[in-house]
Amino acid sequence: MRPFTYESPSSVLEATNPGHPDSAFIAGGTTIVDLMKLEVMKPPKVVDLNALPMRGIEMSPDGLRIGALEKMSDTAVHPEVAANYPVISEALLKSASAQIRNMASIGGNLLQRTRCGYFRDVNTPCNKREPGSGCPAIGGENRMHAILGTSSSCVATHASDLAVALVALEASVRLQSGASERLLTLDDFYLLPDGTPHQENQLLPGELITEIRVPRLPWATRSTYLKIRDRESYEFSLTSAAVALDVNGDQIRDARVAVGGVGTKPWNLPEVREALTGKPLTLETFVAAAKLAVAGAVPLKHNAFKIDLVQRTIIRALIKLGGLA
Amino acid sequence: MTTKNIGKPQDRVDGKLKVTGRAMYPGDRRMENLAYGYLLTSTVAKGSIRAMDTSGAERTRGVLAVYTPFNPLKLYRGLDSSEGANSGEIQPPLQDARILNYGQIIGLVVAESFEQARDAAALVTTQYDEDNPVASWETGMENAFTPEAVGGESATIKILSEGVSSIDDAIKDSPVVLDATYREPIYHHNPMEPHATTAVWQGDRLTIYDATQGVVAQRLDLAAVLGIDEDMVRVLCPFVGGGFGCKGSMWMFSPLTAAAARALGRSVKTILTREQMFTLVGHRPALIQRLTLGAKPDGTLQAVKHDVRSTVSFSKVFVEAAAHRTSRLLYKSTNIQVSQTLVPWNVGGPTFMRAPGCAPGMFALECAMDELAAKLRIDPIELRIKNNAEVFPGKNVPWSSKNLVECYQLGAQKFGWSKRNPEPGAIRDGDWLVGMGMASALYPAHRSQASVKVRLQADGTAEVSSATQDLGTGTWTVLAIVGADSLELPIEKIRPELGDSALPHAPTSGGSTSVASVTPAIQRAAESAKRKLIQFVLRDKRSPFFGMRAEDVVYRDGKIEGGGKSADFGSVLTAIGRGAVEAVEMAEPGEEEQKYAFHSFGAQFCELRVNRWTGEVRLQRITSVMDIGTVVNLKAARSQIIGGIVFGIGMALLEGSVLEEKTGRYGNANFADYLVATNADVPYVDVYFIDKPDTIFNPLGARGIGEIGITGMPAAIANAVYNATGNRVRDFPILPEKLLPLGLNQPAISMALR
Known part of the structure; x- marks a missing residue:
């Protein structure tokens, strides 16, 4: 860990006043403290957000609002969240460990860095950590890496489960810098790596996520987050699927589908949604729709199985929601 | 000696110190x-x-x-x-x-x-x-070599019947042959x-x-x-x-x-x-094991051939004796051959890891036995009982105590083995395929020279001390339990001491040796201290027993009794002005070592489910029956076996160090990427002990138990995965992608997904 200065402002205005271009925010600290110890991140200044008012979880006719400083654990068990958006609750409860969920903030969760082992080891090259240094994952150990949205610069998987659920639900993030505010869909917020994998999102220097907004979707009460992982707890996904299904008798009226563990960002699948909409509620429909999830997938040496597994993950989630099991 | 405490479930005497953070580990010293x-x-x-x-x-x-x-x-x-x-x-x-x-x-x-x-x-x-480093089997093979010896024996051991010229001839003559190769990665202890x-x-x-x-x-x-x-x-x-060896x-x-x-x-x-x-404190080598079993149609083994390749570093030879410690002795076969080759890699020094030799060897041997049973359409337990060895193959000495068949039978009964459908994939629960598997467990019983000091003190307590160690295994409590029973005192009166090289010498706590080696010395030192105490109290004028004859005075229940008088030893020591009386005694194995073989045995069972869509394996329940001689502390013994089982779950399903071929760097050298089992991965575990004292081995009849718990578990899991799915995974760990696509998916869907 390198020396840094520390501030704890009490207003968003103050916090987002970019005193130093490389300063970093800290909320729960579950990502940044790790990465500072590993010297993957070496911010000269750390701005503590915990005194800011960005809290509260409320349901309104427009949908759900979650303050960025709310804890993962509190959000997961909030009655409005659990009742209206089971997919959010489940994604959170299958994330990390109870201890981490008790510390980590919702805003921070969306900004967590990849678990790519090369990114976290400063003795290896990494374009995300040191632009232009190279990507050893492409020819190295890449079982946990992405098959969608990859580039010749980076194949690191986006690690957040919550983000997968939120992208499926077409959620937005409210951003603030100084007095100016803007709202971006989460899908637009995240950037593909292309040639600039160090730029993971649209945040400007000093800009903060202040809240998350999830549109109202009454039939999201029929939603789920299925996470396939080697270990039953405290483990990142091999593949995951956030799925909501609107069923009318034996017909599918509408759907939401996004997948995790496979993309360089949380991977929304509007084409799968379209392939489900208006179709009969059958296994054949699910299988045909799931196939569209992997269009353009680029497998690496150790992760080709994800092409198959992610389709299976989607199908299994649909079977559960559709009551076909 | 009484047995008031031995065999009962005892809380750890150091438990409170540990859970309150007062136990000072080496890194805690300030x-x-x-x-x-x-x-x-x-x-x-x-x-x-x-x-x-x-x-x-x-x-x-x-x-x-x-x-x-x-x-x-x-x-x-x-x-x-x-x-x-x-x-x-x-x-x-x-x-x-x-x-x-x-x-x-x-x-x-x-x-x-x-x-x-x-x-x-x-x-x-x-x-x-x-x-360029050597960090793969392919590049390593050109430097492969045969070790000078494996556990004091030749690198290749051949036990052939008269008239059989080679193991390969015995295999050729076998009506049924099973030939399979098993692989496992480097594992790290990660205490x-x-x-x-x-x-x-x-x-x-x-x-x-x-x-x-x-x-x-x-x-x-x-x-x-x-x-x-x-x-x-x-x-x-x-x-x-x-510690687990590292x-x-x-x-x-x-x-x-x-x-x-x-x-x-x-x-x-x-x-x-x-x-x-x-990279600095060892690991279990990677292994490739080839098992060839030849049998008659009724299951009688006539050939067991087990060839092991294991990795080493370039700086020190270490042999992971996977065949010599398993196939060489577990089954009665008319012909047996085990052999070992070492393959150097640019890695840190490999070392002992929980059940060295046995854990990997039993993975291969017990999976092969399951495969043979399936081939012969014989129940896996029946096949094992049919080939149970009564004497140590090639040496013809009996075991000091062996109750393996009883382990199979009790385990089968407790687990409900009769409900197993031998047809793979036959049992479904929704989208989950359910399977049962079993394997034998095996670990040698070791004992070596150890010394203990017993010190009876004027305050009525007794110190029992030795330069042994407690790895979290419960040695503190063993000293207290055996000390208490040897001195006929309540456990609270015993002051154990260990973990100090200045104390009377005891062996390294590895290879499940500590209880077996140290407890005989406790018993001896206790008897010696009692004798000395009586001598003192007879000779001192201030003693109530002064002048009595030695044969009239006895030590009983912490008291000295004789001539109608009775006084606890503390008050007599106080009366004669002595702070303490102490004795140091050594105990070591004797000529029984030449006459018998010493092993612990067991049978381990599990039931698990595999999702037919996504291939994850999740354990449902485990039953383990162990023949380990006298149980000293029932509570800690259960914990030890469960700990071994958790290790076995990791070995079969989760763990494995990923060595990058090009760089020789471990790609997962941290606790987020090297997966050990969490509580959610460990189902209910049922542990039974045969509890027959092995008094030929040592007076208490107790063999060590630190390692045997892991030995059967990996194969039991792999065998249950086969029973659930029909897939044989011979390459650890068993990850979802090694099981997919499951042959039991509806063909149309499998096709669609290809």
Whole structure:
């Protein structure tokens, strides 16, 4: 860990006043403290957000609002969240460990860095950590890496489960810098790596996520987050699927589908949604729709199985929601 | 001796200290004038160091010294097992610029605080002349060699019937042959407590708090590497936060820290990081095992051929005796051949890991037996009972005590084995395929020389002490239990002491030896102390028993009785003005070693489910029956077996160190990427003990139990996966992608997904 200065402002205005271009925010600290110890991140200044008012979880006719400083654990068990958006609750409860969920903030969760082992080891090259240094994952150990949205610069998987659920639900993030505010869909917020994998999102220097907004979707009460992982707890996904299904008798009226563990960002699948909409509620429909999830997938040496597994993950989630099991 | 406490479930006598954070582990020691070491490690796996720039580190606030091959501390070679010690690596660090593995020690930064030392370490830059490392089977095979010996025997052992010229002929003559190859990756021990050492010099004398499974061997080895007399070193390690073998050897960071402390005139503490635990303190080698079984149609084995290739480092030979410790002896076959080849890789030194030899060997052998049973359409238990060995093959000595068939039978009954459908994939629960599997468990019983001091004290307590260790296994409590029963005292009156090289010597706690070796010495020392006590009380005028004849006075229930008088020993000692009476006794195995074979046995069962869509394996329940002689502490014994089982779950389903072929770097050297089982991965575990004392082995009849719990579990899991799915995975760990696509999916869907 390198020396840094520390501030704890009490207003968003103050916090987002970019005193130093490389300063970093800290909320729960579950990502940044790790990465500072590993010297993957070496911010000269750390701005503590915990005194800011960005809290509260409320349901309104427009949908759900979650303050960025709310804890993962509190959000997961909030009655409005659990009742209206089971997919959010489940994604959170299958994330990390109870201890981490008790510390980590919702805003921070969306900004967590990849678990790519090369990114976290400063003795290896990494374009995300040191632009232009190279990507050893492409020819190295890449079982946990992405098959969608990859580039010749980076194949690191986006690690957040919550983000997968939120992208499926077409959620937005409210951003603030100084007095100016803007709202971006989460899908637009995240950037593909292309040639600039160090730029993971649209945040400007000093800009903060202040809240998350999830549109109202009454039939999201029929939603789920299925996470396939080697270990039953405290483990990142091999593949995951956030799925909501609107069923009318034996017909599918509408759907939401996004997948995790496979993309360089949380991977929304509007084409799968379209392939489900208006179709009969059958296994054949699910299988045909799931196939569209992997269009353009680029497998690496150790992760080709994800092409198959992610389709299976989607199908299994649909079977559960559709009551076909 | 009474048996009031032996065999009962006892709480740990050190439990309260541990859960309240008062148990001082080596890394917890604080003292005045303490400085902190942080190790520098190589970032290439082969080559040499051209240059190191330490100027930035040396300028950092708080830094006391930066030692490197260009500014070394003098260290000497370590001792190997033939010299009474066991260095994990023989060559000391910093004496030359050679690199033989990724993560090798190339320096030590010492500073006033841990943070300063770590901070400075990050500023050191190193330039290498790099060679291509050997880090795969393919590149390693050209350097493969046969070890001089395997566990004191030949690298190839052939036990052939008269008239049979080779094992291959015996296989050729077998009506049914099973030939399969099993692979496993390198595994790391990963105890919760990282290795740590705190070195304190007083003049020429070194006191070192060191995380070790053997304080006596550690002392000898440290002295050798530091070039000082053994008597000048005292090793203290009252608590170990798990060892599993990786603290059974001395690793070089420890004498390096002591040498720095000596040079600086400061006490120095070095704690390894989790990443450093992957390259500096050993691992279980990777293995490729080929098993060939030849049988008659009724299941009678007539050929067992087990060939093992295991990896080693380029700096020290270590043999993972997977066949010699399993197939060589478990089944009665008319022809047996086991053999071993070593394949050097550019990795740190491999070492003992929980059930060395047996854990990997039983994976291969017990999976092969399951495969053979399926081929023969014989129940796997029936096949094993049919081939149960009554005498040790090739030596024709009986076992001191063997109840393996009883383990199978009791286990089958408790587990409900009769409900198993031998047809793979026959049992479904929704989208989950349910399977059952079993395997035998096996581990040799070892015993060696150990000494114990028993000290009866005037305050009515008794000290029971020995330079043994408690790895979290429960040795503290064993000393208390056996001490209490030997002295006929309540457990609360016993003051156990261990983890100090100044105490009477005991063996390293490895190979499940401690209970077997130390408890006979406790019994002897207790008897000796009682005799001495009686002599004293007869001779002293102030004693109520003065002048009585020895045969009229007895020690019973903590009291001295005779001539119608009775007094507890504490008050008599007080009356005669003695603080204590003590005796040190040694116990060691005798000629029974030549007449018998000694092993623990067991049978392990599991039920699991595999999702037919996504291939994850999840355990549902486990039953384990163990034949380990006398159970000393039922509660700790259960814990030990469960701990072994959890290790086995990890070995079969989760763990495995990913060595990058090109770089020799471990790709998952941390706890987020090297997966050990969480509570959610461990189902209900049912443990039973046969509990028949093995009094030929030692007077208490207790064999060690630290290791046997893991030995059958990996194969039981792999066999249950086969029963659930029809897939044989012979390559650990069993990951979802190795099971997909499950043959039992509806064909149309499988096609669609291809």
